[in-house]
Amino acid sequence: MSRRLKKRRNSAFSFINKGPASDTDKLQKILFDGTSRLTHRFPEAGAHFLDFIVPLLAANRPLAAFFNRRSQKVVRSLSSWRRFLVIPDIHIGDSVMSQAAISALRDFFPDARVDFIVNRAAGPLIEGNPEVTRTLPFFSGGSLPSSENIRALRGLVKSEAYDLCLNFSPYIKDQDIAPDGQAVLNIMAHSPVIVANERKPSRINHFLYHHYRFVKDLLSIAAQPVRESRFKGVGLAFPDLAVEGALDFVSKVGLSASEPVILFNPDGASRFTRIPFEKQSALIARLSQLEATLLLGEGHTEAGIGERLKTSLPAALRSRVKIVPADLSLEIYSALLDFCDVFISGDTGPMHIAAARKYSRSGRFMFRNRTAVLCIFGATPARMSGYDSFQPGYLPANQDAPSWSYTPGSPCRNITCLNKMYKTCRVVRCFEEFDIESLTERVESHLKALAGQIPLPRELETA
Numbered sequence: 450m451s452r453r454l455k456k457r458r459n460s461a462f463s464f465i466n467k468g469p470a471s472d473t474d475k476l477q478k479i480l481f482d483g484t485s486r487l488t489h490r491f492p493e494a495g496a497h498f499l500d501f502i503v504p505l506l507a508a509n510r511p512l513a514a515f516f517n518r519r520s521q522k523v524v525r526s527l528s529s530w531r532r533f534l535v536i537p538d539i540h541i542g543d544s545v546m547s548q549a550a551i552s553a554l555r556d557f558f559p560d561a562r563v564d565f566i567v568n569r570a571a572g573p574l575i576e577g578n579p580e581v582t583r584t585l586p587f588f589s590g591g592s593l594p595s596s597e598n599i600r601a602l603r604g605l606v607k608s609e610a611y612d613l614c615l616n617f618s619p620y621i622k623d624q625d626i627a628p629d630g631q632a633v634l635n636i637m638a639h640s641p642v643i644v645a646n647e648r649k650p651s652r653i654n655h656f657l658y659h660h661y662r663f664v665k666d667l668l669s670i671a672a673q674p675v676r677e678s679r680f681k682g683v684g685l686a687f688p689d690l691a692v693e694g695a696l697d698f699v700s701k702v703g704l705s706a707s708e709p710v711i712l713f714n715p716d717g718a719s720r721f722t723r724i725p726f727e728k729q730s731a732l733i734a735r736l737s738q739l740e741a742t743l744l745l746g747e748g749h750t751e752a753g754i755g756e757r758l759k760t761s762l763p764a765a766l767r768s769r770v771k772i773v774p775a776d777l778s779l780e781i782y783s784a785l786l787d788f789c790d791v792f793i794s795g796d797t798g799p800m801h802i803a804a805a806r807k808y809s810r811s812g813r814f815m816f817r818n819r820t821a822v823l824c825i826f827g828a829t830p831a832r833m834s835g836y837d838s839f840q841p842g843y844l845p846a847n848q849d850a851p852s853w854s855y856t857p858g859s860p861c862r863n864i865t866c867l868n869k870m871y872k873t874c875r876v877v878r879c880f881e882e883f884d885i886e887s888l889t890e891r892v893e894s895h896l897k898a899l900a901g902q903i904p905l906p907r908e909l910e911t912a
Contacts, residue, residue, distance in 0.1 A: 577686025
């Protein structure tokens with residue numbers, strides 16, 4: 450294949466990246482600004498055009514076959530299978546989801562060394578994973594890896610001589626971290642399949658699921674699995690201090706086993722995934738009328754949004770809302786999710802934490818794992834990130850409770866909205882048709898179903 454043709458294919462393929470990889474991606478900025486301008490001027494026609502042309506360019510069969518052959522070549526070239534490095538995307542939710550790739554590795558190589566690079570904030574949630582040899586908290590806060598992150602990662606790869614690196618970050622290019630001759634598998638080689646699956650509603654298309662399948666399917670061409678398991682999702686193992694911190698908060702706010710608990714997360718990673726303030730306020734007003742305790746996050750990305758939402762409610766309803774303070778550590782907040790009967794959130798890290806199975810690292814506590822998860826989506830495609838127990842093509846949350854994904858009506862939503870980092874839409878139309886009544890009814894119906902069950906203690910029974 451000619452160098453020119455390869456360059457063209459890589460260019461078409463790159464625009465499904467979820468965010469910028471380096472300063473050389475100016476073309477992507479221009480491209481996504483153009484798609485945003487198109488749908489601003491012609492919302493429905495522009496969206497239909499992009500949903501037609503993007504899969505044609507980025508998800509055609511020859512392109513998918515080309516990248517699959519290249520990945521297979523990497524796998525077949527390996528002579529040793531003892532040392533692996535898994536590099537997730539930079540954000541907290543991606544650190545949680547990328548554990549699926551580690552499970553796939555362990556299906557084949559239970560005794561290998563598997564190091565896992567993670568977001569520093571997510572490190573305490575991942576450290577208890579028994580399938581990880583070393584949890585390495587490299588990435589700090591921010592939307593992109595810093596030059597310091599890249600240098601440290603390059604040094605690690607060079608010094609540890611890994612047999613294989615698995616790169617799941619569209620922000621990090623293989624050549625930026627890997628010396629010549631280093632074997633690397635990049636999830637972007639699998640992206641044509643993910644984009645193509647959006648046109649096949651019955652196929653599970655969740656990023657978490659594809660992390661697992663991408664690794665397992667490729668390793669299957671060169672090795673035999675030593676364990677077979679039906680993949681249900683990922684888990685998180687909590688230290689006792691996190692559980693005890695959650696128990697202290699539960700005691701402080703007076704949660705009981707007799708009244709259900711709803712936790713609403715008002716935060717979002719971008720304006721295209723954060724529910725508009727007035728719609729959040731209206732939904733919270735309806736939820737606060739249910740027979741349940743309503744916990745409301747104070748907010749991190751948009752600091753203080755929780756208090757502002759509470760103040761926006763009628764005075765008679767404010768007393769029914771309790772604020773979860775922003776200074777509560779991520780580990781304690783994550784453990785607290787298990788005390789809740791329903792968790793409601795947009796597309797952001799806590800949604801993936803809520804959906805994960807929860808365990809006690811010491812074995813002292815028995816988690817309930819009965820939190821229903823309601824995912825509300827803006828720009829990003831729900832099947833790629835959301836959880837749903839009922840819709841075909843969705844991955845259910847790894848909880849003994851239902852999960853739902855809701856996508857509000859939008860005249861301009863299209864496949865390019867996946868890259869919310871580069872979209873420049875002047876007006877956010879992602880939540881234009883927002884059905885507050887149907888969302889409230891869904892939650893209320895679940896709470897009524899719980900009323901007929903034996904309440905589970907919110908003290909987390911000691912094992």
